[in-house]
């Protein structure tokens with residue numbers, strides 16, 4: 424089955440775009456959603472995370488204290504590597520499992536934030552989309568959605584693959600600076616192209 428990669432900077436509109444492709448018949452497999460499921464209360468990764476980082480990483484109800492974990496790994500590269508070494512193989516295994524279970528879709532779309540730094544995922548995809556969004560628009564949308572300040576957004580962006588590099592590496596680019604209407608039209612256009620590529 425045709426597999427399309429979808430990536431973009433934080434808040435660029437990956438989820439919004441993926442939802443539009445899903446409405447047209449694509450099967451979406453989103454690594455962020457999988458990571459969230461794995462770290463939910465009964466998720467396969469939670470016990471491993473608490474064994475690695477200590478019980479303090481859980482709150483009083485036994486759920487992952489996401490703010491604490493984010494704080495721990497954001498400023499410390501070694502801690503981030505520890506978390507990634509633990510989570511990434513589990514996420515990749517879950518992606519493979521989900522891909523095997525797909526039987527009724529036009530094609531598969533893999534949503535991977537660091538796609539262009541992830542050879543294992545690039546080996547699965549035949550084409551890759553970059554969702555592009557101007558910096559001021561991105562800052563505005565993230566301020567509304569996540570209450571993030573410009574300084575926080577800049578710190579996150581500094582850890583991502585640069586926009587320039589992603590624009591150069593992508594096969595298809597979806598510009599997401601305008602209204603949902605123009606975004607929907609761009610998605611429909613690419614969808615037609617992918618139907619022909621199958």
Ligand code: ATP
Nearest residue numbers: 432433434435436437438439564568601602603606
């Ligand atoms: P993250 O990297 O955090 O997972 P993302 O790339 O998946 O984010 P979205 O969650 O799709 O991005 O979009 C970020 C925010 O911008 C959301 O609040 C979304 O509703 C809004 N948004 C995205 N595209 C548009 C658009 N074309 N018009 C208006 N709002 C939009």
